[in-house]
Amino acid sequence: MADNHKSPTTDLNKKTKTYLEILGDTILPNQLLFAVLISVGISLGGYNIGLWLLPSIASESMVASYSLLIGILGSVFSLVLCSILFKPKRILVEEETSSESMKQVFEDLQLDPLEELELIENDPITKKELEEFGVLNSFLALREEQKK
Numbered sequence: 554m555a556d557n558h559k560s561p562t563t564d565l566n567k568k569t570k571t572y573l574e575i576l577g578d579t580i581l582p583n584q585l586l587f588a589v590l591i592s593v594g595i596s597l598g599g600y601n602i603g604l605w606l607l608p609s610i611a612s613e614s615m616v617a618s619y620s621l622l623i624g625i626l627g628s629v630f631s632l633v634l635c636s637i638l639f640k641p642k643r644i645l646v647e648e649e650t651s652s653e654s655m656k657q658v659f660e661d662l663q664l665d666p667l668e669e670l671e672l673i674e675n676d677p678i679t680k681k682e683l684e685e686f687g688v689l690n691s692f693l694a695l696r697e698e699q700k701k
Contacts, residue, residue, distance in 0.1 A: 572642065573585060578641070578643070579642045579643055580639070580642065581642070584639045587638075587639075588635040588638075588639060591631050591634060591635055591638075592628060592631040592632070592635065594631075595627040595628070595630060595631040595634070596624050596625075596627040596628045596631060597624065597627075598627060599620075599623040599624045599626060599627030599630075600620050600621060600623060600624030600627070601620075602620075602623065603616070603619055603620030603621075603622075603623035603624065604616065604617075604620045607619050607620060655688075655691050655692070655695060656695060656698075659695075666692065666695045666696070667695075667696060669692070670692045670693070670695070670696055673689070673692065
């Protein structure tokens with residue numbers, strides 16, 4: 554009889570990280586929590602420091618506005634701090650665009666490359682941009698392949 558029972562030690566050795574996807578980006582949940590706590594702490598801290606410190610310096614009618622401005626500056630500072638502390642988790646791989654890879658992309662998106670090429674040729678701005686990026690040649694190569 555086969556033993557299909559896994560021992561607890563093998564499960565502990567396999568540490569898999571669970572990522573969350575937010576707005577098309579991936580992040581670890583604990584880093585997201587720390588980033589939120591840092592942002593809220595610095596922003597509200599700046600606002601409260603402004604409410605405490607500014608009445609002796611500014612007029613009473615402007616204290617709330619200046620405090621809000623300090624809180625917003627705290628938000629910007631926390632953004633910079635979190636971007637330094639928590640590095641991106643994705644790896645971008647650039648590769649040369651070929652007609653084969655473009656053909657695969659069109660198949661995945663269920664698009665007709667000839668129709669797309671016709672739209673591009675009718676739009677001079679898009680055509681110029683694709684020429685600058687060197688992608689237009691791949692479109693033209695797709696057209697030549699489909700003619701064969």
